[in-house]
Amino acid sequence: MFLLALTNGLVIGIIYALAALGVSLVVGIMNVVNFAHGEFYILAGYFSYHFANTLGMNYLAAMMLSVGLVLIFGMIIEVLLIRKTYGDDLYSLILTFILSIVLQNTYLLVFGPYPNKPPNWVKGATNVFGQFYYGNQRLAACGAGLVVIAIVYLMLKKTWFGRMLRATSQDREVAELNGVNTTALNMLSFGLGCALAAAAGVILSPIFPVTPTGGMAVALTAFVVVVLGGMGSFWGCVVGGLIIGLVENFGAAFISSGYRHVFGFIILIFVLLVRPAGLFGNREI
Amino acid sequence: MKKSMVCMVFVVLLIFIGSAGFVAAETLKIGVVGPRTGTAAATGKSFTEGIKLATDYVNAHGGVLGKKMEVVFEDTAGSPDKAASGFERLVTRDNVVMVLGESHSSAALAEIEVANRLKIPFIVAEAWADPITAKNYKFVFRAGPSNSGVVNETIAKWVIHEGFKKAYIVAENTDWGLGIGKLCEKALNAAGIANKTVVTERKGQDHYTELAKIKAFNPDVILAFVYGTGLHYFVAQAGEVHLTPKAIILDGAGPPSLWPDFWNNVGDYGNLECLVSSMHKDVELTKLATLFRKNYEKEFGKAPTDYKSRSIFDVVLIAADAINRAGTTDANALVDALEKTSLTVTRGQVAFGTTKGGPEYHQWMPPMLVIQWQDKNQIVLYPPAGATGSLKHK
Known part of the structure; x- marks a missing residue:
């Protein structure tokens, strides 16, 4: 049971980190808490399902196309809705909350109430350490999650675009004085945040089929991870995701599986009491 | 000239309002509660299908108290707070004479308190927790499975x-x-x-x-x-x-x-x-079950799968039967009529328990x-x- 809790905690933790990265990016750069984050995750899952299952596309092409479409959709949302709220955090909070409800009901109307699952990339399960069987799709999703996290890290640390993002995150005015077009950067950042939610959606929907209201749980866990790790911190997301994944799994294994998500909240409260800004609490990404 | 124009408009308005009231009085409203959103939104879809077939059936057989039966559906999303407020809206805003449905026990447990307070008959369709009928509330019935x-x-x-x-x-x-x-x-x-x-x-x-x-x-x-x-x-x-x-x-x-x-x-x-x-095409206990399947296939172009569409169909028929036998929409008379129900629906012969003290009170358990x-x-x-x-x- 210990090995299973450890393995599953790490895998689920990576997945949580991936889902939280988009939230962290948008908070760090734009100071916008995107309540509709989970709905972008779900939208990508639906796109992926319909491209692969209904249109018969290759699953990899379906995933890439889904992420691309959600990126564009996110940028459009930024231009039409979010841009007007800059300077007042409360407005963007309320706006994304309403957007979340509108999107949920739209999904229900368009896609129906039943859970939809894109095809698995791999089938079957692997016997881990001769102790237990673990789904191959989960292992593949964990690997894909690590690749996406590594790409985001390299983009932030090694590219000119990443340097602009970090500069804007640290001091928006100084970044503007140095020629950074922060309006365009906001649009790209919001789109990228949505695309990261979409990446999590297409990676996870073969394991956890999507439903119209399924995004709420995703967004809630992502917020817990971001707050635990520290708002806007890349490493905060990764470490926060792993901590929540491990705590939930060990709690479910050795205390009670009926309160799996409560354990994460308990750890969050404990960490915030000791470090109110989170584990890696600063605005740098 | 102007005066006569004003008078004419006034008379036309009166006729319009009067006729609107007349039309409104031609229907008798029944409320349905259930999840149309949330994790069990699929049940809402099944309920909607069953309600359509049931209202068509009832209205084709004379309606209720000589009027057409109209069903008002309130979404509860499976949440107790939304369920309680939705139930109350049906009674106070829509003036329904009876409320039916629900498939979440937690939501139904909130709704029975409102039914009891407002003294409105409530027939639970698919919420299984025993306390729903074990509380022995006068206005609460269940024509569906119990735990x-x-x-x-x-x-x-x-x-x-x-x-x-x-x-x-x-x-x-x-x-x-x-x-x-x-x-x-x-x-x-x-x-x-x-x-x-x-x-x-x-x-x-x-x-x-x-x-x-x-x-x-x-x-x-x-x-x-x-x-x-x-x-x-x-x-x-x-x-x-x-x-x-x-x-x-x-x-x-x-x-x-x-x-x-x-x-x-x-x-x-x-x-x-x-x-x-409670449903299988080879185990149809009554002729109405076969009729339901055929009507379902005709209306929706597929075979029925989720048995909850048939559960709500039965419950609407039970309600219509009780209203017609009571001959009035008075809540106490409806409770009396429901207690004396002896009606064949798709899942068998309905008769509610009347012995107080346990979950069997006001309960009819269909075969599963x-x-x-x-x-x-x-x-x-x-x-x-x-x-x-x-x-x-x-």
């Missing part, structure tokens, strides 16, 4: 009938899941069948930890009281960890195993899964079946009188 009825009449008897020696109960942390889990423990203990229970979260997606605990017990059968998408996750993951098909899973609710995407979501791991249901998926075909296993095949397992 104790399903466990004692169907699940426990089936487990004994199949000769299972070890059972594992998986209960989601809701009024329905915890309640039916406890009743199963009690029934299995009385039958001398070794059993264990694990509680899981209602909205939980990952069941690997629970499955590892179950696998260590090496059960013959897993009684899964997990509703909605969670059931699909559970079945798929049980297959991944090689728990099934050696152990047989029984879906203790039923509909999620009948949803359109079930096979896409669980793949081959769905084969040999068992489920509880245990069905197994065998190569994507539904085979009825229990009761033996209705069986269309026998249990397969590896």
Whole structure:
């Protein structure tokens, strides 16, 4: 049971980190808490399902196309809705909350109430350490999650675009004085945040089929991870995701599986009491 | 000239308002509560289908009190607070004479308090928790399964009938899941069948930890009281960890195993899964059941799968029958009429219990079946009188 809790905690933790990265990016750069984050995750899952299952596309092409479409959709949302709220955090909070409800009901109307699952990339399960069987799709999703996290890290640390993002995150005015077009950067950042939610959606929907209201749980866990790790911190997301994944799994294994998500909240409260800004609490990404 | 114009407009308006009132009075409103959004929104879809067929049927047979019957559906999203306020809106805003429906026990437990306070007859369709009728409220009825009825009449008897020696109960942390889990423990203990229970979260997606605990017990059968998408996750993951098909899973609710995407979501791991249901095309207890199936196929162009569409159909017919027999919309008269119900619906002959003191009060328990998926075909296993095949397992 210990090995299973450890393995599953790490895998689920990576997945949580991936889902939280988009939230962290948008908070760090734009100071916008995107309540509709989970709905972008779900939208990508639906796109992926319909491209692969209904249109018969290759699953990899379906995933890439889904992420691309959600990126564009996110940028459009930024231009039409979010841009007007800059300077007042409360407005963007309320706006994304309403957007979340509108999107949920739209999904229900368009896609129906039943859970939809894109095809698995791999089938079957692997016997881990001769102790237990673990789904191959989960292992593949964990690997894909690590690749996406590594790409985001390299983009932030090694590219000119990443340097602009970090500069804007640290001091928006100084970044503007140095020629950074922060309006365009906001649009790209919001789109990228949505695309990261979409990446999590297409990676996870073969394991956890999507439903119209399924995004709420995703967004809630992502917020817990971001707050635990520290708002806007890349490493905060990764470490926060792993901590929540491990705590939930060990709690479910050795205390009670009926309160799996409560354990994460308990750890969050404990960490915030000791470090109110989170584990890696600063605005740098 | 101007005066006469004003008078004419006034008269036209009066006629319009009068005729609108006349039209409004030509219908009699009944409320339905149920989830149209949330994790069990699929039930709302089934309810909507059943309501359409039921209103067509009732209105084609003379309506209620000489008027057309109109159903107003209030979404409860499976949430107790929304359920209570939705119920109250139906009574105070829409002036419904009776409320029907619901499929979440937690929501129904909130609604029965409002029904009791507002003195409005409420017939529960598919919320199974025993306390709904065990509270013995005068205005609360249930024409559908109860936890104790399903466990004692169907699940426990089936487990004994199949000769299972070890059972594992998986209960989601809701009024329905915890309640039916406890009743199963009690029934299995009385039958001398070794059993264990694990509680899981209602909205939980990952069941690997629970499955590892179950696998260590090496059960013959897993009684899964997990509703909605969670059931699909559970079945798929049980297959991944090689728990099934050696152990047989029984879906203790039923509909999620009948949803359109079930096979896409669980793949081959769905084969040999068992489920509880009150509907099967080869076990139609009344002529109305056959008529329902035919009308459903005609209206929606597919065969009915989720039995909750037929449950709400029955409940609407029970309500219409009671109103017509009462000859009035007075709540006390409706309760009297409901208590004297003797009506044949799709699931058999309805008669509500009138003995106070337990969950049997104002309860009618329809017969339930245990069905197994065998190569994507539904085979009825229990009761033996209705069986269309026998249990397969590896």
